[in-house]
Amino acid sequence: MIKLKRTPVYVFSVIAAVIFLYPLLYSFFSSLKDNVEIYNNSVFSLPDVWRWNNYKMALVDAKISRAILNSFIYAIPGTFLCLVLSLMIAFVLSRYKLRMNGFLYNYFAIGLMIPVFSLMIPISKVVGALHLFNSYPLMIVLYGVFEMPLAIFLITGYMKGISKELDESAIIDGCGPIRLLFQIIAPLTMPAVSTAGILSFFDIYNDLVWNVILISDQNMNNISMALMSFVGQQGSSQLGPTFAGIMLTIVPTIVVYLLFQEKVEKGLSAGAVKE
């Protein structure tokens, strides 16, 4: 550890913290003001009257409450699907010496490299031809699959480090491969699974592109879409409720981060390998 000189480091840190946090704080105060106040007030002033009504407008008129629920409806089962499938594949890749293992690993690694946006035209074409627009199950499966390559990468790496002696004694005790995976190996792989899970959750929860092209029913919009269309309708005519909408979509993410701080940070540095 390098010893840094105290005062300059504090000055630097405080300036940096202001640059990173102040825009959010300003948006929060703006979310409680009306247009007149936003335009006329100094940039550091508190609201004259705290207009919590702006939040009611965002929740009800912009359907942000519904959108937050939708984002969870996509993200929780999508993450679960991704993790179960990835665990099964990682188990094969790390436990069985098959001739096709190398090929399989590279086959899934392609998913780490190919930008998922390049798939939007063929996917929208197939989904359109099958009349599957506006389907929760379809979205959940797609999201789950798109998160698989990274999860497989993280979980296989971790699973390889778990002693194979465990398997042998379990098999001698008459434990089949599937029970072995889910009852013995999977719990031991939890650190990697939860890292992959957090990453997938954030990715799906915040998705923009798939919601744009595959969902047209407003009641199925996730947070990104609901916010985009709310801002599109309001423009600058109602800045307060717009900022309220922005704050509402930001808060659940911050809560999840603060709850799982260590996992999120570990996840992002591990996820770096993907992007």
Add this chain to the structure above:
Amino acid sequence: MNKRKAYGAIAILLLPGLLLYTIAFIYPAIQTVYQSFFDWNGIFNVPLTFDGINNYKEMLDNPNFYRSLKNVGLFIAASFVLILPIALSLALVVTSRMRGKRFFKVAFFIPSILPLTSVGLMWQFLLKSDGLVNKLLEMFGLSSLTHDWLGEPALAIYTVVVVNAWIYCGQNMIIFASGLVAIPDEIYEAASLDGANSFHKLKHITLPLMKEIFKVFAVLAVTQSIRVFGQIYVITGGGPNGATDVPTTLLYNEAFKFNNFGVGNSIGTFMIVAALVVTVLMNFLTSSRSRAKKKGVQA
């Protein structure tokens, strides 16, 4: 283990994921390449018509395509001249012994976990001619520096690049911090005994030992820049006049705005090939160098 039984189990474990991944990921990727040689207007029961390499010609004739490549170049450049030094400095701060470092870590990191759409829209409002940024400039007597940050074609892409740095510095800080923590304290202590000051330690211990992390950062910077989408789509939509277009927004606009699905697919193919080439090339470069280093150690 009974061989036949094991094969059954392998099939049960492997097939569902393999099948879904092939259908939802690999098949569309192949279709992107295949359909890039066809014309299609986006109506589902109208068949594709073979069009040779015309989509590629159209892609290469579009001046916005070159601008989109230049813009990706700007994102890559900004990763090295803007994000890298800031993120590394932040990482040095949060891994130091200073008081309050936990608070600072959270503060620096928060932007990179927020929904891209939400912070994108937030910045859209803060950067308007009557938004926060210009108000601050006026307050500090810098009215001459105020701009329509997202409305001026020559300026807009730089504005978005800086907002992008605001978003991702924290994430890169975490990556650098994980590298810094891995350097054993004993090395620094030994250096102190030899009379090294902080700058010497940074130059001769920290930076050399962070080599692997810098490689990760480099791969990240390039591949992440190729896939930039949300930032542009939300903040400027590629405007004004295509000034902030990147390949992904170009693909989206060609296909879903102008119904040029063929050209969209040729841009998609270009992105797939570029991403594969860059990843393979960078893996090759970084692994051959570390192989050479290992050899050097043995010799």
